[in-house]
Amino acid sequence: MAKKIFRSPNSKLGRFILGWALVIGGIFGFLPVLGFWMIPLGVVILSADIPYMRRLRRRVEVWLGRKRKGVKKDIAKTNTEI
Numbered sequence: 875m876a877k878k879i880f881r882s883p884n885s886k887l888g889r890f891i892l893g894w895a896l897v898i899g900g901i902f903g904f905l906p907v908l909g910f911w912m913i914p915l916g917v918v919i920l921s922a923d924i925p926y927m928r929r930l931r932r933r934v935e936v937w938l939g940r941k942r943k944g945v946k947k948d949i950a951k952t953n954t955e956i
Contacts, residue, residue, distance in 0.1 A: 889919055
C-alpha cells in the first residue's frame with residue numbers, strides 16, 4: 875500500500891471545502907500566486923467523497939497509464955531499429 879504524502883482533513887466538510895477551493899483557485903491559474911496545478915490536486919481530494927470525481931480521476935489514471943505504456947513501446951521500437 876502506498877504511503878500518504880500529505881494529510882487531508884479528516885472531516886468530509888473540510889475535504890469538500892479544500893477540494894473545491896483548489897479547483898476554483900486553479901481556474902485562475904493565470905494569476906501570479908495561483909496555478910493550474912491546483913485543479914488536479916483538488917480533484918484528487920474531492921475524489922475521496924464524490925463518486926463522479928472518483929470516476930474522473932480513475933479515467934485519467936488509466937489514460938495516462940496507457941499513454942505511458944505506448945510511449946515505452948515507441949522508445950523500445952526506436953532503440954531496436956537503430
